[in-house]
Amino acid sequence: MLVRLLYVSKAVDLQGENHTEAILAASREHNASKGITGILCYGSGIFLQAIEGGREQVNALYNMLVQDKRHKDVVLLHYEEIKHRRFSGWTMGQVNVAKLNASIVLKYSETPVLDPYSVSGDVSLSLLEELMATASIMGHA
Numbered sequence: 001m002l003v004r005l006l007y008v009s010k011a012v013d014l015q016g017e018n019h020t021e022a023i024l025a026a027s028r029e030h031n032a033s034k035g036i037t038g039i040l041c042y043g044s045g046i047f048l049q050a051i052e053g054g055r056e057q058v059n060a061l062y063n064m065l066v067q068d069k070r071h072k073d074v075v076l077l078h079y080e081e082i083k084h085r086r087f088s089g090w091t092m093g094q095v096n097v098a099k100l101n102a103s104i105v106l107k108y109s110e111t112p113v114l115d116p117y118s119v120s121g122d123v124s125l126s127l128l129e130e131l132m133a134t135a136s137i138m139g140h141a
Helices: 017-032 055-067 102-109 121-132
Strands: 002-013 037-043 046-054 072-081 094-098
Touching: 002 055, 002 121, 017 037, 017 046, 046 055, 046 094, 046 121, 055 072, 072 121, 102 121
Parallel strands: 037 094
Antiparallel strands: 002 046, 002 072, 037 046
16 A cells, blocks of 8 residues: 655754755665655755655654654654555655745745745645646656
């Protein structure tokens, strides 16, 4: 059974760009063998990540992520059983929020600053889908 999980967290080290690259490299290396796909957004000290795959694999990965010391205040925003993947093109795609057009973020929030803590999981997922549709996601399968 396929599931999609969306969570938000805050970087412990605000120089998170180095951590983001390490997270992406590890994700791309390990996710393919586990059948996990997804995307990671980082900006202003906030991580927003969607992961998809088998229920057991996604749950195991999320449990590991909650224990990761590189971030804190991990909040599960959305979890659902799915019929198909939305982010199947990426073992872990990347969105650099600092390079986004503010109008895209503003479409889904009160301010042009990404703050998934202040919106619903559905809204955050819609933002990620628009980023995918507008080719704002970098990375490879």
